[in-house]
Amino acid sequence: MRATVKDVARLAGVSPKTVSNVITGTVPVSPATRARVESALAELDYVPNLAARGLRNGRTGVIALALPDLSTGYSATVVAAFVHAAKRRGWSIHVEETGDDPGREQALLTRAREQQVDGLVLNPVLLESSALRRPQSLPPLVLIGEVDQPAVDHVWVDNPAAFHTLVTALARAGRRRIAVLGVMHSASSQLRVAGYHRALDDAGLPRDPELEIATRDWSAQGGHEAITRLLARGSTPPDAVVGLTDSLALGAIGALLRHGLDVPGQVAVCGYDDLEVARWTSPSLTSVSFDRAAIAEAALDLLTARIRQPGAPVDVRVVPHRVVVRESSGPLPLLPGP
Known part of the structure; x- marks a missing residue:
């Protein structure tokens, strides 16, 4: 029974x-x-009776989680964290991929307003291309990631601060031609590059447009191809590369090694996300790390509160980050945190 x-x-x-x-x-x-x-x-082996609960309180027991790209290693870790956190709360998770398509986001907002799901956790790419850019009645909703909509609860990692910390450490270690890899038109890219620029300015290093390297996407292949093109031009190589993601950084390491450059002897390489693979590559990858479980817990806490009190003040939570130093950068003189 x-x-x-x-x-x-x-x-x-x-x-x-x-x-x-x-x-x-x-x-x-x-x-x-x-x-x-x-x-x-x-x-x-207790299993919540979601159908009975829904009849009692008008809830479905299901929330939607929408990420821009489900093919990445980062997305896999985020989905897993949300599934575990939701299960403890008696919720099921419906996972969607939105890309940079406001139509997909709008469809999810409509489903939530129609109470097909109890709430929505959304990770937009850009506010100006998001369904959230125009005023509308919103269902219970929490944003994760870098897009900030002042009318919506939000959980994020301070990307500019993280990149400022990382690039500052590279400059203090003596690196002078520090490249940023993965520049594109997205909120994540804009905020991380802003931290990179501030660190260069603080260190008295010039901003070199050639070292702000665009990629077609944030994959390892995209990083490898972009660094290969840079080296093929015959200009002076950077002495450090900071990937906007771990995947980009790992692709960069492959391109540098194939070109005969030593990592980290000649070129230090760092990433962002601290994927599991970062620990096991050779050289292992220095990366900005943050707790996916903390993001999921904070987002679902905010969503629970929003469902209970739709008119409550907007809440923003910042999840801490840290730089994990490994072989790919060599030793880094990190400044103490605030």
């Missing part, structure tokens, strides 16, 4: 309301109590 909330409550020694609070995440529960309830949920 299917276990009920009352069965879980008896086994955990708590009230059914406490079990419900643990499942939905709507009310804080002490770590010890949460652990007992989660243990009982696992032991009884």
Whole structure:
């Protein structure tokens, strides 16, 4: 027979309301109590009856997560973090890919307004090309990533600060021709390049347009092709390359090594995202790291609050970052954090 909330409550020694609070995440529960309830949920193989819950409270038990490109390693880690965080709250996740298509975003906003899903977590590419650019009635919605819409709750990593920290460390290590790889028309690119520019200015290094390297996408192939083209022109190579993603940086390392350049002896290389593969490449990749689980938890906390109180003030959460120094950059003299 299917276990009920009352069965879980008896086994955990708590009230059914406490079990419900643990499942939905709507009310804080002490770590010890949460652990007992989660243990009982696992032991009884409890599965929430989403259909019955929906009839009682008008909810579907499903939220939508929309990312621009599901083919990347970064997207895979984000989806996994959201699935785990949602499961603890008794939600299922519907995953969508939007690209840079406002039509797809608008369709998801419409579904949420029609209560086909309880809420939406959206990662737009650019505000000016997003469905959010025009005023409209919004459903429960949280943005993740770099696009900021002042009327919407938002969770992000401070990209300019992260790149300022990384490029400053490279400059303090003696690197003088620091290239940025992956420049394109997106909010992420604009903010990361802004941090790169500020670090160059602070270090007294010139901004060289040749070292601001555009790519067709943020893949390893895109990074490899862009660095190969740069080296083929015969100009002085950079002594450091900062990829706007780990994938770009890994592609850059391959191109540099094939061209006979030593990494990090002649060219230091760094990335952003700290994908698992960054630890296991040779040389291992220095990267900006941040906690995907923290992003998911913060976003779903905000979404839960927005569903309960649609008129509450907008909330913005900043997830901390750190630079993980590995072989590809050589030692870096990082400044202490704030």
